Amino acid sequence: MPEPEPPPPQPELTFLLGMGFQLLLAEFDARVAERGYGDLRPIHGLAFQALRPAGATSSELAARLGVTKQAAGQIVDDLERRGYVRREPHPAGGRRRLVVLTEAAHRHLAVAGRVLHALEAELGDRLDVSELRADLERLVGVLADGRPLPPLRPVW
Amino acid sequence: MPEPEPPPPQPELTFLLGMGFQLLLAEFDARVAERGYGDLRPIHGLAFQALRPAGATSSELAARLGVTKQAAGQIVDDLERRGYVRREPHPAGGRRRLVVLTEAAHRHLAVAGRVLHALEAELGDRLDVSELRADLERLVGVLADGRPLPPLRPVW
C-alpha cells in the first residue's frame, strides 16, 4: 500500500492551543451574554481594558488594539452610540479627543471579570490551572523572544 | 479615592491561550511561507487534512471545516485553480464530485508537518511541552464536556 506522508503523531500543540482558546473564549462569551451583554464582542472588552484607567485618544486605542485608527474610530462611534464611551475634549488640546468609559462600561468590566474568575476557578477544580498558566507564560515568553507582545487579534 | 473595579490579577488564562496560539501559529505560518507556501492560509492546511485520506465531497468538507457548503465550494474552486486539488466524478454517482488532493498538496502537507514538529522540538528545549500538551488536553476535555470538538475557526 502507498505511504503518502506521516500523519500528525498526536493532537498537535498548535491545535490544542487554538481549540482551548476557542472553547474557553466561547464559554466566557456565552456567560457574559447571559448576563445581558450579548451586544459586545471580545474586541469591545479589549477596548474597554485599553481605555480603563484614564481614557485615551482613538489613535492610542488603535495602537493598543492593533488596528488602523479608522477602524478604532468606527469602534468608538459604535460604542458611543450605545452608551459605553463618551468623547471629551482632550486636556492636551489640539485636535485630540479623549475617549472615556461610561458607568455602563465599568459595569461590564466588573461583570466580565467576575465571570472570568469564576470560570477559571471551576477549571481549577478539574485541572492544575496554575501549572498550565506557568507553562503558557513560558511558551509566550519563548515565542515573543524579548519583543513586546503584539495585540491579541482574531488570528487568521 | 474611587475604587472602580478590581484589575485582572494576573495574565489571564484566556489571554495566555490566545496569545500562545497567535504567536505559535504566526511562527509556523512564517516558516511554511519561507518554504514557498506563502499563498496558503491556515484554512487551506485544515482543508488538506480534511481531504487527506480519500478525498471528500465539498459538502463533507464544509461540515469538517465548519463553514457553509458555498464557502467550501469557493475554497475548492480556489485550490483547484492553483493546482492543489482536483474534482473527480464521485464513485457513488449522483451529482456528487469527489475532491482529491494533488501531489502539490501532499508535498505541502509533508513540509508543514516537518515544520510543525521542528518547531515543537525547539520549544521542547526550552519548556516542558509534554506537560503543557497534557494540561491542554485536559482543558479541552473539560470544556468540550463530552461533546465532539467543533471545527477550529478564527475565533472572533
Next chain:
DNA sequence: TCCGTGAGTAAAGCAGCTTTACTCATCCGT
C-alpha cells in the same frame, strides 16, 4: 411517476476591516 432529499451553484449581502486621500490644529525651527 412524482416527490423528496441532498449535492452543487449563483448571486447578493454583510461585517470588519484596510487603503487612499483629505482636513485641521498645534508645534518647532528659522
Next chain:
DNA sequence: ACGGATGAGTAAAGCTGCTTTACTCACGGA
C-alpha cells in the same frame, strides 16, 4: 511671525471571507 512638518481625526471606497437566499439538478423510493 511664518511656513512647514507632525500627528489627530474623518471620509469614502475597496476588499476578504464569509453567510443568506434562492435556484437547479440527479437520484432514490413510495
